[in-house]
Amino acid sequence: MTGCIQFTIESLSTRGFFVHMYDWVPYRGERLDCKIGENGAISAFKDEQVVGNVPKEWSKKYREWLQAGGKLEAIVHYGHHRVHRTKGEEVPVIYLFTGNSTPLLINTKIVIEKATNQKAKRRKSLKFHDGDQTDTLLQRNVGRLAETLGSQTNQLDFSISGMTIRGFFKTKKKWVPTIGRHECFITKTKAVAVKLDEKKICGNIPCDTQKLWRRFLKEKGRIEAVIAGTGKENRRKGEEVPVFYIFTGEWSCVLQNLRRYIIGDIEKKMKRKKSLCIAAGDMSQNTKVTNGITPSHNLIVDSDSEADYPVMSTKPYKRKLEETSHKSAKKLRTRSPQNGRIPLTEIDNDIQLSEKDFSKLSQLIGNNWRHLGRQLGLEGVQISQVEIDSRFPSPQDKIHEMFMKWAKQNPEENTLDTVISAVNESFKTEIEMDKFVKFIDEKRYARKRRQ
Structure with missing residues (x-):
């Protein structure tokens, strides 16, 4: 112009x-x-x-x-x-x-x-x-799913497959999964649960979706769970039952906005979990539901269409291999041979630690080092002072200063057995256990030689 x-x-x-x-x-x-x-x-x-x-x-x-x-x-x-x-x-x-x-x-x-x-x-x-x-x-x-499903229509109903009901280990004694619809509701503890039968037996929806789904229900939306298979065991999440979740309700601005937000949230999870699938309308009517079988690809189904064909599919997600340091590659290794604890010996109480030893230890400790400081006996204020002190810019410098402050405050407890005991109790702290055990063996060997 x-x-x-x-x-x-x-x-x-x-x-x-x-x-x-x-x-x-x-x-x-x-x-x-x-x-x-x-x-x-x-x-x-x-x-x-x-x-x-x-x-x-x-x-x-x-x-x-x-x-x-x-x-x-x-x-x-x-x-x-x-x-x-x-x-x-x-x-x-x-x-x-x-x-x-x-x-x-x-x-x-x-x-x-x-x-x-x-x-x-x-x-x-x-x-x-x-x-x-x-x-x-x-x-x-x-091509984003939230954009495609959020076109200017009054379409509100949508479905999500590839998800589960958690907590089956509690309900399997009283309830057998059968194909059918079960209503979701908000419990007295403000959690979103699935009502499995009239005897108030409930299952839980995944924790990472609770906040958004609870808000959808509070705005007079409706969520139903359609059982899609028998119970199965997940190594990290316990026993669970595969289901479809169907979202319905009378159209309103707030429900339409929450619909898009939920679809966008599930779209992010699709990159990590390929079994997830989002569809416009009631997916259970267009999908064959059998025990343990759900769609293996991410597709959008047009509820107004008689045929079940993919409108858009996402490319298989390939996890990128990030360049990690030698330290981060070894963190959180098996902590010790005996139930995650390093055993103490009689001579550990006589082994004093020096500033040079603290320098070595600071190179072996990573995230959540503050938890280790609390196990050593330092107060939260003292740890915060070390953390905000500009004289110690790197995490290793802060960890070294934390050990020095502890040794100065408790000279009688500045022994190897105190540090080992603190490490045994602070499971949140990331430590290179291979090198830490090697450090302990070197200190014990040097002590025996002096004897």
Whole structure:
């Protein structure tokens, strides 16, 4: 555009979606007008209704652009919201700036570009583009499941297969899994459970899905579990029963938003667990359910179609081999021959440890070293002081200082047997056990030679 300024900033968001999710469902490519509100904050409007706010850290600079006569639009980048650990629920958007080539707007653009590039050093996804790049940016991640299933329809029902009911070891004495539907509900302890029969026998849904599914039920949604096989034993998660989970309810903005959020969460888990499958509608009607057999590939089934054919499939996930150090490759080895504990000997009480020994030990200890400090007898305040002390930048320096502080405070207990006992009790601490046992053997051998 001749005589006009246009530039785009990606990887930002509109905040406060936890309030507006009851009145608005965001869709990819939807354009929102940004204006200065009554309280001075910049809000995103859709049909004269506020649906979000510009992040506080950008409000001042963007307000200067609007006050200088420029126009600001927020284009929804993804059709589902996300939850930030400290900033709450937000909708990813692309900000498009448009205005005439006036000196004030040109100078404001320079300030915004400089601030964006400066923050991009810490946040690599944040980028500044000259011109209108919204069409190019919107083409990214078009095949996401949350986007495909979240098209502009009133479709709410969806199903998830490849999941289980946990805690079968408690219910197998009173209940035999049979193919059928069982309703999910919120217990008195605010956990989401599956009602298996009228005698109040319940099973539990996986822990990592509890929060989102509980919220879906609280908003008057409905979740049913369809038994898909007999009980089986998982090495880490105990005994469990394979099921389909079917989500239904009357269409509303908040349920549609939660639907997208749940689908996006399951999509992330698909990369690690290939048996997971998401379908629009009731999957149990289009899938043959037999004991222990569930779809082995991730496909989306159109509930309105009579045929069961894949609309989109995800490529098999290949785990990347990360380059790990020799230390991290050996952490959490078998701790000792006797039930995870290193046995003590009579001479361990006579072996004093020096600063040189503490330097060796600090190289063998990794994460959760604070737990070891508590087992040695240090208070939490003392460990925190070591942790925040700028004189000790690396973890090894902090661990070394922790040992020195302990030895100075308890000179009589500065013996090998005290350290071994602390290591035996602190199973959370990551230690290179092979080298630690070798260190103990060297100290014992040196002590015997002196005798």
